[in-house]
Amino acid sequence: MTDTTVVPTVPVMRPWLGPEEAEAAAAAVASGWVAQGPRVVEFERAVADQLRAVDGVAVSSCTAGLHLALVVLGIGPGDEVIVPSLSFIASTNVVRYVGATPVFADVDLATANVTPETIDAVRTPRTRAVMVVHQGGTPADLDGIRALCDRHGIAVMEDAACAIGAEHRGVPIGGGSDLVVLSFHPRKVITTGEGGMVLTTRPEWGARLRRLREHGMSVSAAERHGSRTVTLEQYLEVGFNYRMTDIQAAVGIVQLAKLDAIVATRRARAGRYREALAPIEGLALVDDPPWGRTNYQSCWALLPSSFPSTRDELLQHLLDRGVSARRGIMASHLEPACADIAHGPLPVTERIANDSLILPLFHEMTDAEQDRVVEAILEAAGPTR
Numbered sequence: 001m002t003d004t005t006v007v008p009t010v011p012v013m014r015p016w017l018g019p020e021e022a023e024a025a026a027a028a029v030a031s032g033w034v035a036q037g038p039r040v041v042e043f044e045r046a047v048a049d050q051l052r053a054v055d056g057v058a059v060s061s062c063t064a065g066l067h068l069a070l071v072v073l074g075i076g077p078g079d080e081v082i083v084p085s086l087s088f089i090a091s092t093n094v095v096r097y098v099g100a101t102p103v104f105a106d107v108d109l110a111t112a113n114v115t116p117e118t119i120d121a122v123r124t125p126r127t128r129a130v131m132v133v134h135q136g137g138t139p140a141d142l143d144g145i146r147a148l149c150d151r152h153g154i155a156v157m158e159d160a161a162c163a164i165g166a167e168h169r170g171v172p173i174g175g176g177s178d179l180v181v182l183s184f185h186p187r188k189v190i191t192t193g194e195g196g197m198v199l200t201t202r203p204e205w206g207a208r209l210r211r212l213r214e215h216g217m218s219v220s221a222a223e224r225h226g227s228r229t230v231t232l233e234q235y236l237e238v239g240f241n242y243r244m245t246d247i248q249a250a251v252g253i254v255q256l257a258k259l260d261a262i263v264a265t266r267r268a269r270a271g272r273y274r275e276a277l278a279p280i281e282g283l284a285l286v287d288d289p290p291w292g293r294t295n296y297q298s299c300w301a302l303l304p305s306s307f308p309s310t311r312d313e314l315l316q317h318l319l320d321r322g323v324s325a326r327r328g329i330m331a332s333h334l335e336p337a338c339a340d341i342a343h344g345p346l347p348v349t350e351r352i353a354n355d356s357l358i359l360p361l362f363h364e365m366t367d368a369e370q371d372r373v374v375e376a377i378l379e380a381a382g383p384t385r
Helices: 019-031 038-050 062-073 090-097 116-122 142-151 203-212 221-226 246-256 259-276 311-320 347-355 367-384
Strands: 055-059 080-084 101-105 127-133 155-160 179-183 196-200 299-302 356-359
Touching (some): 062 090, 062 179, 080 090, 090 101, 101 116, 127 142
Parallel strands (some): 127 155
16 A cells, blocks of 8 residues: 655745634724724834834835835935845835835855945945845844945935834834835734735924825825814825725734744754755854844745756755745846846845855744755765765
8 A cells, every 4th residue: 555645745834824813803893994004003003112113103014115115215216226136026116116226236155145244345426325135034234234324315215015113223223224124024023814014203204105195195094084174185295005905904903012032943944954054064043133133034044056957946845845945035036027237246246146045044944944944955965074
């Protein structure tokens, strides 16, 4: 008799969702208020308070939030925005949404983040802003970057899609910064299904972001609904439909309460990977930088040149053994959509993009699942370990 037992694949990520989130979403549905409403307001305040931000504005996605941040900064045609090519392509796309020119900066090999030096190397008189991406949840050197940009009158905005729960010098990413944008996609540390949030220190920017996300209306739909007098809205500027729903926010409120536990577990699992993969000489696993603490949203490993297979061959090897890893961070300048963007050499970006992979890591991962990942990688490493 043939054994037909199927061993489940170890996923690269699985959100930690349970009955509490389901009950919160159901309560939102039962309330009759399912669009942007009181739960969105509650979620915004909770995130801002936990991350020590002045204000938080929930939006439909991190991409929408990045777009609005550029609009608030007044970035447009003729302006240049420095971005890392080593990032999900949304970081580049939003610069083009406002008609500005993305300028690709290289990154640091250890953190995969832009640095003051890589920014300064591509800075020009047309540079109006720098988009700092805390790649994979590893905080960038904000002090050094701000010092450089402040000297030249350049705005700093943070793509913190992956970075909720990470810290810079003991302060949560999102605290005390002018413009920080979060993602709540299912691959992120906490999720609302889709969704994002713009954190800001400036109340006037928060007010404008709220108008922009809702077609530029002078009063929101929720405010009009709750008014005891007839309230007619005006459309003060060209806006967008970038709202979050109360159903999503209800899930987000529950998820936010789990943030500290999720980050602690991810950090412990990353430490276990580090110890187990230590026999592979030259393998580099992302780690805390001197100025901060990563949340390990992505536990990425950089293969040494001596590794006996390519990154893509290793990914196939893992998949054949029931392990779903992913290529490392993409390089936007290598994609057809960015072929028209001129750029200089980006050697570190290309090294990380070509030779790194993201290891499975999620809150409910078991030791047995992690051991399967490690065993498959050690098998592929062969005699080099």
